[in-house]
Amino acid sequence: MKNCKSCGKTVSEDSKLCLSCGASVGEDQITEEEMAASELRQEQIEEKPSKKLFKKKTLIITAVLACIIITSAVAAIIHKSPKELYLLSEYKTYQNYKEEWTNKYGNSIEFQEKMMKQPSSSDMTLSGSVEMDSLGNNPDFEMIQELLSHISLSANTEQDPISKQGHYKLALNVEKENALDMEMFQSKDKLGLKVPVLYEKFFYLNFVEYGDFMRMIDPLYEGPETLEVSDLKWQDLKLTEKEQKYIQKRYAIFLLDRLEGENFKVQKGVEYKHEGETMKLREVTLKLSASETKNLVNDFMDQIIEDNKLHSMIVNRAQKVAKATAMTDDVDVLDTKEMKRQLINGLKDAKNEMKDISFPKGFSSTLLINKSEQVIDRKVTMAVGGNSDQVNMNVNSKNIPYGNDQIFEEFSVALSPEKDEDSQVMFQVTNDVAVNKDTRAENLKASFMYEEYGESEEIKFAMKSDINGENGGKQNIIRHFNLNFAGGDLSDMPSAFKGTIKQESDLNLKKDYSNRKFEVKLGLEGDLDSGTVTVKLDSKTKLKDKADLPDLELDSGEGLSVVNISDHEMYKIQEEVGTNLMELGVKYGLIPEDMYQFDIYDEASYDGYYQFEDKHSDDKF
Numbered sequence: 001m002k003n004c005k006s007c008g009k010t011v012s013e014d015s016k017l018c019l020s021c022g023a024s025v026g027e028d029q030i031t032e033e034e035m036a037a038s039e040l041r042q043e044q045i046e047e048k049p050s051k052k053l054f055k056k057k058t059l060i061i062t063a064v065l066a067c068i069i070i071t072s073a074v075a076a077i078i079h080k081s082p083k084e085l086y087l088l089s090e091y092k093t094y095q096n097y098k099e100e101w102t103n104k105y106g107n108s109i110e111f112q113e114k115m116m117k118q119p120s121s122s123d124m125t126l127s128g129s130v131e132m133d134s135l136g137n138n139p140d141f142e143m144i145q146e147l148l149s150h151i152s153l154s155a156n157t158e159q160d161p162i163s164k165q166g167h168y169k170l171a172l173n174v175e176k177e178n179a180l181d182m183e184m185f186q187s188k189d190k191l192g193l194k195v196p197v198l199y200e201k202f203f204y205l206n207f208v209e210y211g212d213f214m215r216m217i218d219p220l221y222e223g224p225e226t227l228e229v230s231d232l233k234w235q236d237l238k239l240t241e242k243e244q245k246y247i248q249k250r251y252a253i254f255l256l257d258r259l260e261g262e263n264f265k266v267q268k269g270v271e272y273k274h275e276g277e278t279m280k281l282r283e284v285t286l287k288l289s290a291s292e293t294k295n296l297v298n299d300f301m302d303q304i305i306e307d308n309k310l311h312s313m314i315v316n317r318a319q320k321v322a323k324a325t326a327m328t329d330d331v332d333v334l335d336t337k338e339m340k341r342q343l344i345n346g347l348k349d350a351k352n353e354m355k356d357i358s359f360p361k362g363f364s365s366t367l368l369i370n371k372s373e374q375v376i377d378r379k380v381t382m383a384v385g386g387n388s389d390q391v392n393m394n395v396n397s398k399n400i401p402y403g404n405d406q407i408f409e410e411f412s413v414a415l416s417p418e419k420d421e422d423s424q425v426m427f428q429v430t431n432d433v434a435v436n437k438d439t440r441a442e443n444l445k446a447s448f449m450y451e452e453y454g455e456s457e458e459i460k461f462a463m464k465s466d467i468n469g470e471n472g473g474k475q476n477i478i479r480h481f482n483l484n485f486a487g488g489d490l491s492d493m494p495s496a497f498k499g500t501i502k503q504e505s506d507l508n509l510k511k512d513y514s515n516r517k518f519e520v521k522l523g524l525e526g527d528l529d530s531g532t533v534t535v536k537l538d539s540k541t542k543l544k545d546k547a548d549l550p551d552l553e554l555d556s557g558e559g560l561s562v563v564n565i566s567d568h569e570m571y572k573i574q575e576e577v578g579t580n581l582m583e584l585g586v587k588y589g590l591i592p593e594d595m596y597q598f599d600i601y602d603e604a605s606y607d608g609y610y611q612f613e614d615k616h617s618d619d620k621f
Contacts, residue, residue: 082264086284087255089367093375093399107472107507111514111541116233119160119547124539127152132524132531143589150175160547164188164229167549174588185552188229192552192559197584198577202552202559212563232324237317246309254303258296263287272368272376274400274408281368281376293359293382301351305344315339359383360390376400383418390418405435423452440467460484477503496525512543 080088129149132141152173159166164187171181183194183202192204205213211225239247267283288296304310315336322334334342361383368377380395398410412428429446442465449458462482469475479501486495504517518537524530552558565573585591 081261082266082284083256083259083261085266085282085369085373086264086286086367087252089284089369089373089375091252092373096374104471107509108514110509111507111543113234114509114512114543115541116161116235119158119162119544120541121159121544121548122155122157122539122541124155124157124537125152126154126535126537128533128535130531130533147174147588152176158547158549160549161233164231165547165549167547179588180584185550186229194559198580199573203562204559205562209561209563216563230324232320236320239313243313250307251303254300258299259286263292270368275402277402279370279376281370284367284369286363286365288363290359290362293363296363297354297359298351301347301354305347305351308340311340311343312336314343357384360385361392374399385418392416392418403434407433407435409433422454425450438468438470441465442467458486460486472507472509474507475503475505477501477505479503498523498525514541515539 130145154169154171154173156169157166158168166186168184168186169181170184172179180197181195183196185192185202189208190204190206192202194200194202207227207229208225210227211221211223214221214223263286265285265287267285270281270283272279272281318339319334319336359382361381363382364380366379367375369375375397376399378395378397381393383390383392385391392415394412394414396410396412398408400408402408409431410429412426414424414426416424426449427447430444432443434441442463444461444463444465446461447458449456451457460483463479464481465477465479467475467477481499481501483497484495499520499522501521502517502519504515506513506515508514516537516539518535520535522533522535524533560569582591586593
C-alpha cells in the first residue's frame with residue numbers, strides 16, 4: 001500500500017491513479033513505512049537541538065555563577081574593611097622592608113654565618129697618620145708623627161669553629177719591618193701566648209689547671225678550677241623559621257581579636273605632595289581611647305605571661321648564654337623549670353608595676369597608603385604618664401617614591417613634657433635615595449636636639465654617598481660627611497668634624513671569599529686647633545675546607561706551662577724580657593742610648609759589698 005501525494009488517501013500498489021482525487025500516483029510516493037521512518041527521523045532531529053540547548057543553558061548558568069564568585073572574591077580583596085586594610089598595609093610594608101634589607105645585607109650576613117660553620121683564614125692590615133696644625137713646630141710631636149706614618153698593625157687568623165681551634169698572629173711593623181709581634185693559639189684544652197721579640201717560647205695554660213694558676217696570683221682564690229671553651233653560635237640564638245611563624249601567627253591573631261573594627265576609619269582620595277608631585281592616597285586611621293589603650297597593653301602582657309612556647313624560646317637561649325659567658329664547667333645554671341618560673345614572675349611583676357601607668361591621650365596611628373598597600377607616611381601619637389608627669393610622644397616615618405627611581409625616607413621621634421613647652425627631645429634622620437641601574441646616590445641627614453628651660457644642644461650629621469656596583473658583590477663607595485656640634489656643654493668640643501670614607505668590597509659566596517678596603521680621613525675644625533686623622537684598613541678572608549693550624553709540640557720544650565715555672569726559671573725569664581725590651585726601645589729611639597749602655601762591673605766604682613752567692617750557680621752577682 002501507498003499514499004497519494006495530493007490527497008493522502010491510500011491506494012493499491014498497482015494503481016496509477018488515485019480514485020479519490022484523480023491524481024497520478026508515481027514511484028516517488030511514500031509508503032507507510034517510509035512515512036513512519038520519516039516521522040521518527042523528524043522527532044530525532046527535533047530532539048537533538050533540545051539537548052544541545054539544555055547543555056548550552058547549563059554552561060551559561062555555570063559561567064554566570066563563576067563570574068559571580070570571582071567578582072565577589074575580587075570585591076572582597078579590593079573592598080577590604082578599614083581594619084583589614086590597616087593590618088595588611090603594615091604587614092606588606094614590613095615584608096617589603098625585610099626584602100630590601102636582605103637584598104642589601106643578605107650576602108654579607110650569609111658569609112658571616114658561613115664563617116661560624118667552617119674553617120677560614122683572614123689577613124688584616126691597619127695603618128694611619130695624624131696631622132695637627134698647632135703641633136707642627138713641636139719636635140717631639142714631629143717625631144711621633146713621623147713614626148705613626150711608618151707604622152702599621154697586621155693580623156693573621158686561622159680558625160676552625162668545628163674543632164674549636166684557632167691560631168692568631170699580631171704584628172707591629174715599622175717601615176714594613178716586623179718590630180714587635182705576638183702569637184696566640186687556642187684549642188679545646190689549652191691557651192698559649194708567645195712574644196718572640198721578648199721571649200722565644202710559648203707560655204701556655206691548660207684549662208684544667210686554671211685554679212692552680214689563679215692561686216699563683218691570689219693564694220686565697222676559691223673560684224672555678226677549670227675553664228671551658230664556649231661553643232655558643234649565632235645559630236643557637238636566632239629564631240628558627242618555625243618559631244618566627246609561631247610568633248607572627250599568635251600575635252597577629254591577638255591583634256585581630258582585640259582591635260575592633262569601629263576603631264578604624266578610611267578616607268579615599270587624599271592628596272599628598274612631595275617635591276612638586278601629587279599622589280592620591282588612602283588614609284587609614286586607628287584610634288584607641290585611654291581605657292582601650294590600657295586594656296590592650298594589659299591583655300598583651302597576659303598574652304606573653306601565658307605563652308609557654310615563648311617562655312621556652314627565651315629560657316633555652318638564656319641558658320646557653322649563661323653557660324657560655326661563665327667560661328667554666330662547674331658553674332650552676334638554673335634548670336628550665338626554675339628559669340621559667342622566674343621569667344613568669346618577672347613578667348607578672350612588670351604588669352603590676354604598669355598599673356600606675358596611664359595613657360591619657362590614648363593611641364592614634366595614621367597611615368597613608370598607595371594602591372599596593374605600601375605605607376607612604378605613618379604618624380603615631382600617644383602620651384604616657386599622669387597629669388603631673390605626662391610625656392607626649394610623636395613618631396613619624398616616611399617612605400616616599402617619586403621622580404625617576406627616587407625614594408625619600410624619614411624617621412623621627414619627639415618627646416616633650418605636657419606642662420613644659422620649653423623642653424623637648426627630638427631625633428630625626430632622613431635619606432634621599434636615587435637609584436640608576438648599578439649606581440645609587442644617598443643624601444643622609446641626622447640630627448639630635450635636646451632643649452630644657454630654653455637652653456638647647458644640637459648635634460647634626462650629614463653624609464652624601466655615591467655607591468657603584470651591586471649589593472653583596474663588587475662595590476666602590478665614596479662618602480663625604482660632616483658632624484657639627486652646637487650649644488651648651490658641647491661648646492668645649494671641636495665645632496665640626498668633616499671627612500671622607502672610601503670603601504672597596506669584593507664578596508663572592510660561590511668562591512668563598514670577602515675582600516674589603518676602608519680609608520677614613522677625619523678633619524677636625526675648632527677655634528683653637530685643626531688637623532687631620534687618617535685610618536686605613538685592608539682585610540681579606542677566605543673560607544676553607546681545612547684550617548692551616550701549626551703543630552705545636554709544647555710538651556717537648558717549645559712551650560712553658562705557666563703553673564710549672566720555677567722561681568729560678570721565672571727570674572731568668574724576667575731578666576731576658578727586660579733586656580730585650582730595653583734593646584727594642586733603643587732601636588726605635590724610645591729610650592736614650594746612654595741610659596742603656598752602662599758597666600755594672602766598673603771596678604773603680606764598685607767595691608764588691610753587695611756580692612752574694614746564688615744557690616743555683618757558682619756565679620756571683
